[in-house]
Amino acid sequence: MLEINFRRAQFLISAPTLHQCPPELGNEVAFAGRSNAGKSSAINTLTANGKLARTSKTPGRTQLINFFSLGQPELRLVDLPGYGFAKVPKKVKEEWQRHLSDYLYERRSLRGLVLVMDIRHPLQEFDTLLINWAVERELPVHLLLTKADKLKSGAMKNTVLAARKHMKDAGVEDLVSVQHFSALKKVGVDVLEERLTEWLQREPEKAPEAEPQEPNLPDEGP
C-alpha cells in the first residue's frame, strides 16, 4: 500500500486559472471554503508545517489555486481561493467562482473535496452549492468543521451530528462525511489524514484509450 507522509508536503505551484494548473496526473485533493474559514491553517496543521500555506487575518488572502506535492508530484494537496468575502469587487468574485467551478467540474485528477467551514457557521449558501456540484460529479466530500476550539464540547458535537443528519436527509451520506477539527489545538488531524489517504490511494484515472481501429484487412482477391 502506498505510504503517504503529509509531513513531506512541499509547495509546487500557484495557478491563476485551471489552464495553468499542473498536468492532471496522479491524485489530488482540494480544500475549499469561505474566505477566512481556515483552509490554509488546516493544510498547515495537517502537514505540520506552519509556513506552508499562507494564512492571514485578512480574508481573501488565497487568490490563486495553490498546489503542494506530497513527496512526489503525482500526489497533491490543493488550497483553493476562498469565497464569500464581501469586500472583493463583484467582478473579481464572479471570476473566482467561475475558476472554482471549472476546477471542480473539470479537473480529472481530483479525488475528493475537503470543504472547510467555521464550525460556528456551517453550511452557508455557497457551501451547499459546492456540495451539490461535487455530488453531481460523484466526487466525495469531507466537511471539515474547523475552529472547534471556539465551541464547548456539547455544542461542537451537536453541530457535527446536525451536519451529518442534513447530509443523510439529502440522501448524500455515502459521498459526504463530517468531522470536527481545530488547527489551533491540533484536534482531528488523524481523522482527516485517514480520509485523505483513502482518496489519494485511489487508482488514478487512465488516459482515455484510443478508439480501437478497424483491422486493415487486405481486400479479398477474386
Ligand SMILES: Nc1nc2c(ncn2[C@@H]2O[C@H](COP(=O)(O)OP(=O)(O)OP(=O)(O)O)[C@@H](O)[C@H]2O)c(=O)[nH]1
Ligand atoms: N481559533 C482558531 N482559529 C483558527 C483556526 N484555523 C484558522 N484560524 C484563524 O482563522 C483565520 C483565517 O485562517 P486561514 O487559514 O488563513 O483561512 P483561509 O480559509 O485560508 O482564508 P483565505 O485564504 O482568505 O480564503 C486566521 O486568523 C487563523 O489563525 C482554528 O482551528 N482555531
Ligand SMILES: [Mg+2]
Ligand atoms: Mg488561505
